[in-house]
Amino acid sequence: MDKYLKHAGLSGDSGKGKKLVRILERYRQEHVLEHIGRLSGRKKDRFIKEASALDLKLVLDLYSEISRGRPSRPGYARIDPPRVYRPTEPGVNGMLYGMGETSIGKGENGVLIVAGGQATRLRYPYPKGMYPVTPVKKKSLFMLLSEKVRAVSLRYGADIPLLIMTNPESDILVKRYFEKNGFFGLGRKNVLFFQQELLPSVSPGGKLVIREDGLLASSPDGHGGCLKAAFKSGVAGKLKERGIRRLFYCHVDNPLVKVLDPLFLGYHLRSEADFSLKTVRKRPGEKVGTFLYADGKAAVVEYIELNEVLDERGSSHAVEAFDSGSIGVHLIELSFMESLFFKSGGLPYHRQEKELQVEGGKRIGIWKFETFIFDAIPFAGKVSCMETSREEEFAPLKNFSGMDSPRDVREAMSSLHRKWLTSAGIRVKEKTEVEISPLFALDESDFARKMKGRKLLLQGKSLYIE
Ligand code: UD1
Numbered sequence: 001m002d003k004y005l006k007h008a009g010l011s012g013d014s015g016k017g018k019k020l021v022r023i024l025e026r027y028r029q030e031h032v033l034e035h036i037g038r039l040s041g042r043k044k045d046r047f048i049k050e051a052s053a054l055d056l057k058l059v060l061d062l063y064s065e066i067s068r069g070r071p072s073r074p075g076y077a078r079i080d081p082p083r084v085y086r087p088t089e090p091g092v093n094g095m096l097y098g099m100g101e102t103s104i105g106k107g108e109n110g111v112l113i114v115a116g117g118q119a120t121r122l123r124y125p126y127p128k129g130m131y132p133v134t135p136v137k138k139k140s141l142f143m144l145l146s147e148k149v150r151a152v153s154l155r156y157g158a159d160i161p162l163l164i165m166t167n168p169e170s171d172i173l174v175k176r177y178f179e180k181n182g183f184f185g186l187g188r189k190n191v192l193f194f195q196q197e198l199l200p201s202v203s204p205g206g207k208l209v210i211r212e213d214g215l216l217a218s219s220p221d222g223h224g225g226c227l228k229a230a231f232k233s234g235v236a237g238k239l240k241e242r243g244i245r246r247l248f249y250c251h252v253d254n255p256l257v258k259v260l261d262p263l264f265l266g267y268h269l270r271s272e273a274d275f276s277l278k279t280v281r282k283r284p285g286e287k288v289g290t291f292l293y294a295d296g297k298a299a300v301v302e303y304i305e306l307n308e309v310l311d312e313r314g315s316s317h318a319v320e321a322f323d324s325g326s327i328g329v330h331l332i333e334l335s336f337m338e339s340l341f342f343k344s345g346g347l348p349y350h351r352q353e354k355e356l357q358v359e360g361g362k363r364i365g366i367w368k369f370e371t372f373i374f375d376a377i378p379f380a381g382k383v384s385c386m387e388t389s390r391e392e393e394f395a396p397l398k399n400f401s402g403m404d405s406p407r408d409v410r411e412a413m414s415s416l417h418r419k420w421l422t423s424a425g426i427r428v429k430e431k432t433e434v435e436i437s438p439l440f441a442l443d444e445s446d447f448a449r450k451m452k453g454r455k456l457l458l459q460g461k462s463l464y465i466e
Contacts, residue, residue, distance in 0.1 A: 009037045009044070016052045027060040029208050032216070043214065051216050053168075054200045056208065059369055062349055063206045072351055073305060075312065076294040081321040084279060084291070085267060085386045099269050100262030107158040108245040111149050111259060112230075114223040114373070115142075115174065115252035116167035116196045123400040127170040129252045130177055133397060135410040136435035136464040141252055141397070142177065146184035146191075148259040148438040153186075155442070160260070161244060163192045163235060167220040171195050194233035196225035201356065201366040209366050212357050219354075222370025223251075224347040231341050239334060247337075249373065251328040253397045255413060258443065264386055265331060271384035274336035275377055280390040282325035287398075289326040289374060291385055298383040300326050300374035302350070324387065326374060327394045340379055347371035391416060420444045424451040428458060437466035 010017040024032050032051075039047055066072065087093050103109060119128040129145075132138035139147075146162065153160045166174045175193055178184070183191050198218040201209050209217040221228075226249075230236040239247075248265070250257045258264070268276040277300070279291050289300040294309075301309050310319055340346070349369045356366045377383055388394075395412030398404035410433070417434040421427075424447055428434060441447035456465070 009040075017048050020048055020052050020056075023056050023060075024208075027056070029060075032208050032210070035210055035214070039214070047215060051200075054198060054216065054218055056200055059200050059202060060206070060208075062351075062369055063202050063367070066351065067206065073309075073348075074294075076309065078295055079310060079317070079322075080293040080296075081317055082291050082293050082298060082324055082385060084324050085384065087263060087267070087386060093263060096266030096270060097262045098266065100260075100265035100267075101156065103265055103269060104152065104156045104160075104260055104262060105158055107160070108243060109260060109265070110161040110163060110239055110244045110247050112163040112165065112226065112247045112249045113142075113145055113252050114165045114226055114249070116165050116170065116220045116223070116225070117252075118167075118219065119253075121399050122397065127166070127174050127177075128397070129164075129174065131397060131406070133255050133406065133409060133413075134435050135414045135433040136462045137437075141255060142174075143181065143184055144255050144438065145250075145252070145257070145259065146178075146186055148257070148442070150185050151438040151442050152260050154439075159190060159242075161190050161192055161239060161242065162186055163194065163230070163239075163247070165223075165226045165229060166193055166195050168195050168198055192235050192238065194229050194235045196223075196229045197221045199369050201354075201368045204365060204367060209356065209364070210359065212359055212361070214359075217356055217358075217366060219368045220370075222350070222372055224371025224373045224375060226373060227337060227341050227347065227371075227376070230337070236334065236337065244334060246331055246333045249328075249330040249332055251396065254327065254329075254394060255397070255409060256393050256395045256416065257327075257329060258393055264329075264388075267386050268331040268384055271382060273331070273382045273384040274333045274380035275382075276331040276384040276386070277374070277377070278327050278329040278386050278388050278393065279324040280327055280388060280394050282323045286325060289328075289372075290322050291324040291326055292322055294378070297378045298380070298385070299378050300372075302372065324385070327388075327396075329393070330373065332373075332376070336376075336380060340376055347373075347375045391419075420447045421456075424448040426451065426456055428463065431461065432458070433462040435462075435464045437464070440466050 010021055036047060115129045122128060124131050129142040130140050133141050134144055149160055149162050178191060199221045201217040201219060203209055211217045248260045264278060282288060287303045289302050290306050291300050349371055352368050352370060354366055354368055355363050357363055395409045396404050397409045414433045417436045418428050423444060441450050
């Protein structure tokens with residue numbers, strides 16, 4: 001140990017530095033010790049502070065398990081297409097809708113937006129939630145989603161806590177953004193922020209990676225990190241005190257999401273599910289998770305793993321039978337989250353291969369580790385899944401250009417809102433950009449009701465209704 005402390009120039013250190021050196025020594029990360037030894041003053045303090053906040057042990061143990069041949073995912077003996085509810089009967093829908101509305105009115109539901117991802121594919125230098133996404137007013141994703149929460153809250157006269165998961169790097173920016181914008185009318189006490197953790201990255205040879213700026217490479221621990229972070233931050237406890245029983249979970253990148261959709265909530269409640277998800281019919285090769293049954297249990301398999309899983313089993317079903325794509329919209333019972341967090345040892349880690357720029361401008365391959373919230377599904381007592389229409393509910397903002405780009409998303413929003421106008425008897429030109437504020441109407445029938453007897457004067461190429 002003394003040798004290593006000397007190596008890192010930390011002989012006199014008794015606190016964090018010593019602990020860090022002990023871990024680095026145990027996992028044979030001499031290159032990091034040498035790097036620390038070359039640092040001095042503030043740079044050294046910062047390195048030690050940040051590296052000590054990372055769970056190095058977790059990742060280095062995961063690495064050694066993988067290198068000892070631990071399979072990177074569970075093997076299944078049988079894969080089947082899932083049971084999915086397609087809401088087609090108006091009578092049943094009305095009943096479920098009513099159940100959902102009653103629950104919202106009781107104030108027992110919260111909304112969680114996971115916004116801790118790095119959004120590298122979008123090439124946007126700020127947190128993705130700040131992206132000006134809407135076609136006419138250029139509202140940001142955070143603004144639009146907050147307005148949806150506010151609209152539901154006003155419609156049912158219920159306080160709805162909005163939880164935002166950030167990561168340690170985006171946290172301050174996101175909080176300032178909400179503060180600057182008056183929490184988009186939701187009230188400070190109703191917006192709860194919490195941070196997910198960062199995990200260190202390793203090289204394919206199992207070495208911690210030093211970034212171009214001299215700090216250890218790390219990245220957010222996946223959206224499944226919301227489980228750990230919600231409990232460790234105390235946010236889950238606050239929700240329980242407020243009488244919240246479940247969370248409506250969504251990704252920050254889908255402006256069409258129907259926040260706390262009463263029909264989905266009613267179906268979840270009637271199914272007595274611990275965990276529910278919404279799916280759309282997948283397009284061939286689409287990069288979405290697939291909902292299916294693995295060894296008789298509901299599960300979502302991520303797109304990179306689907307073919308492998310199907311091939312492995314020589315599934316008796318054609319690949320086309322697996323066409324339920326998860327849109328990252330869930331309802332999760334808090335009691336289930338709690339039991340998962342405290343009893344089952346949490347969610348499994350997935351390894352992702354990425355590229356990173358290191359010292360000297362070189363790009364190298366790295367491994368990062370993440371947990372996915374949908375891996376909670378096989379642990380749930382009951383799972384329910386409802387299919388919905390892509391045009392109405394799914395237009396994710398993912399890429400700088402091409403598919404799922406800002407252009408695609410704006411067009412999807414305009415096109416949906418043009419349809420609302422048309423069914424309310426208002427004619428608009430095919431190219432007109434249309435945006436309807438969630439504070440005016442939340443869905444097509446709400447819009448038709450509010451437009452009854454009203455006239456719209458259409459001018460120019462775009463139209464905003466609020
Ligand atoms: C994700 C899903 C995929 C689903 C698709 C729908 C995974 C692994 N896959 O794909 O099954 O069909 O969305 O759009 O998630 N996030 C965090 N912290 C993280 C990582 C991500 O909060 O550490 C958040 C992001 O901010 C975003 C959401 O999770 O809101 C989705 O992340 P993203 O990386 O865009 O997922 P995809 O790979 O596109």
